[in-house]
Amino acid sequence: MKSTGNFSFKIRKASGELQDFSKLKFINSLKKSGLDQERIDLILKKLGPRLKEGLSTKRLYKLAHTLIKKNSYTAASRYAFPRTLSALGPDGFNFEKFVAGLMQRLGYSVKIGVVLKGRCVSHEVDVIASKQGKTIYMECKFHNSLNFKEDVKTALYVNARKMDLKENTENNFDEYWLVTNSKFTLDALTYSSCSGLKTVSPYDPEGQSLYDLMVKAKAHPIGIINSLRPKDQSYLIGRGIFFVKDLLSAPNAVDALHLSKSKGDEILREARALCSPF
């Protein structure tokens, strides 16, 4: 393995495939975490000698996350956010519950998986959230690959569903959201914005992204707890513990993980520390 430092090397994706490292994309991911250019330059400088042919995206993420955490707790939490959502997979059902839980913590009353008649056919609406006379219908799309992009076909079919539901006067909603844990193509964003469909992804739209909603709801997904192994996260999520706060409300849930007492204490200590800024 040859150390490059000049950012010209191949990175190994989760699939095992090698791909040219894109400095631009990496810088953008750091920007999304809210860091300014000066801090980004510092991180790039420190990372330089670690950037080697065949480095995995997972390892790069961990290296970057550690460096960001030294600069800013908030930036590290933002940077980690899409990956903390991954623990909700592999299928999409927990993502729906997570989104519903987020809306509930924002004061909405929520329903999941309601089948409603449109003008032509019936449709399942993943989440319905209502507060003070305002009702939001939501379609939730979960993908295991963070690099997946929802394309214009998804936006088109969800908008057609919205129109069919709207044309039955029994349905009454003010907004229709298409929510994903991944990203949207430019065409999907253009079409949605033009046709009145609201797109929500981890960092967008500003002020109402999943991350922003999470901050407003003061509700971190449990995937953010570093000391919790992925399989233990999945176990807790499977039992309805989606947020760090849920774990603090039911600390006995940790016992079911059959860990050492010190490991269990470490998890709860981290959970409390994570919730302290809220």
Add this chain to the structure above:
Amino acid sequence: MKSTGNFSFKIRKASGELQDFSKLKFINSLKKSGLDQERIDLILKKLGPRLKEGLSTKRLYKLAHTLIKKNSYTAASRYAFPRTLSALGPDGFNFEKFVAGLMQRLGYSVKIGVVLKGRCVSHEVDVIASKQGKTIYMECKFHNSLNFKEDVKTALYVNARKMDLKENTENNFDEYWLVTNSKFTLDALTYSSCSGLKTVSPYDPEGQSLYDLMVKAKAHPIGIINSLRPKDQSYLIGRGIFFVKDLLSAPNAVDALHLSKSKGDEILREARALCSPF
């Protein structure tokens, strides 16, 4: 292998997976070929001893096709039709060209893969067919599995595309067709019919199915030539020879297959026989 005769056995799909044989579905496929109940009963009786645990769907098709051919040339051609379209795969581009070719033989002027601006975004329209002031926009969906069913999501997004195109007054079309070589779910059919999207599949809608259009156009897909091996069909299709008539217009194309003279003659003889009822 145990002979059953009572139609209670497992059939082997192309994927290798075993599945309970459905007598009802098989009878429906025979009905689609246009046979009456009396002939269907006769075929079932003759097939009985051949129906054995582990029989492949491909073998069943061949056995049935041979028996149907003894009863009716037209029914055999109808029965074989979806499989003859399969030679257009594995990707969808040749299916678009086949559909365009069919419309052309019906007197339409055609264009393939035109990108048009909608109100919100641009869309590629697979086939545009115009005749005597009437214009049809077509979306073509090809699937390698004949059992695949286009679901309501496809109908929803294609209808949303139709609406977006319609809302730009530069576009001018009278009908919008969603054409597949496979099938539609009931929900997809209900939604399409309700929202003014026309669905076309091998046997539906009656009078304007792909099969009916083919008969009207007097243009068999070359996949119907029994003596032509699948790889030779693909070779000819790749060179723009989609219809039996195309082959008769350019019989030298057979030379490029490097077959014996007698085999080449057999192919052309069968092609001429197939076209004779037209």
